[in-house]
Amino acid sequence: MPGSSDKTFYLETFGCQMNVHDSEKVIGTLLQQGYRQVPTVEEAGLVLYNTCSIRDKAEQKVFHRLNDYKKLLAQGKKFGVLGCVAQQEGEKIFERAPYVSLVAGSASYRHLPAMLVQIENGQRSTGLDDRQTDECFETELTARTNPYRGYITIIEGCDKFCAYCVVPYTRGKERSRTSQSVLAEARQLADLGYSEIQLLGQNVNSYRDPQQTITFAELLLAIGEVQGIERVRFTTSHPRDFTRDIVDAIDASPALCDHVHLPVQSGSTRVLDAMQRLYTRDEYLERIAWIHGARRDISLTSDLIVGFPGETEREFEETLSLLDAVGYDSAFTFKYSPRPNTPAIGLEDAIPDEEKSRRLAVLNEKQRQISAHRNKRHIGDIVRVMVEGKNEARGQWIGRTSQIKVLNFTAGAGADFKAGSYVDVMVTTTFPNSLVGVACE
Ligand code: SAM
């Protein structure tokens, strides 16, 4: 590794928004320890991968990537594996890739400064706190990459143990930050000029203030009151912990966005039970009825899994009928993939991959039709968007609605909009995955 006067690192991130935000905090920590971030592996003394193991053979991809760069070892580079694959595979990573110096799961990131010193001294370092810690990774040193949307993790880990999911094993126990520290971070972001805040957690609405001063819905209201914050989003909500006061908060606070991401996974109560999701189809639909009953037009999105072990054709059809009953604006859909250490790994993964693919295609086509139909209702609406950028080739600005839809729009000659600014746009055309419009003068 180059000398301490020029400590450089390259960091590549895989996976969810939580990982992306964890990486912002890891980068801030490294910068504070005197490291400089570089854009290529070739330029770096320390190469880090922040990994995801939620689906597929993610761990194999990481080993392939490490293998590709083995030849760079001779140049004195060091390698580290962070995130879910690190926690899941643990010290096995050293056996399969002996040239790796650092293996750390997200529950250990608060020890990063000490771990960096160890690897700089030529030692190996492991941070595999797993489910032992009650502490969150709080840092003042977040290197934020998005200049207008600030992410704040309010709860880490998960205690739900869905039968298919690695998260409780890779991200540790569920632990919430104090509302005091969350609000302080929100005010700090507003002072820095951020106008949108996105609260993050594997189950953001399972939030429990450790000082028991406020509920999740009250925290939403308090963040909506922060001067300068125009939009507040929160993801992901777990249906079991979704309470009516969250809908009341959205109705009461203009800053809270018109959107709830409430993953259902399956429309069949039998499959939900096998998945250990902790709610029935009817209980889920009860929560949807609260949201449909709101004064605001709250957009709903979801995650769905097809081909969970034992899912019959009839049970799959219950998922299709649930899409009609809810009317999601969009959904992330996945084929079930068996994951190490999870309870479902013991069940026979008997549904052939071709059948999972067929169900996925049927589900996607149905959701595409629902999204297309639902987007048409916006034609003629004037919708406020936050500008995210411009597509020069098409001469269109890219905006994001409160309902989290992409709205591409044009404007009169000479118009210029900065990323992060807000514009009112009239919707003229709709597609299943986006809206098109013209800026209002
Ligand atoms: N905590 C959130 C919840 O309970 O809805 C989900 C977080 S998880 C990181 C994101 C999504 O990945 C899940 O909602 C699920 O649809 C999908 N997922 C997780 N494990 C999976 C598996 N083994 N196979 C397929 N999809 C999976």
Ligand code: SF4
């Ligand atoms: Fe995974 Fe279930 Fe926890 Fe979501 S609630 S992170 S799907 S175990």
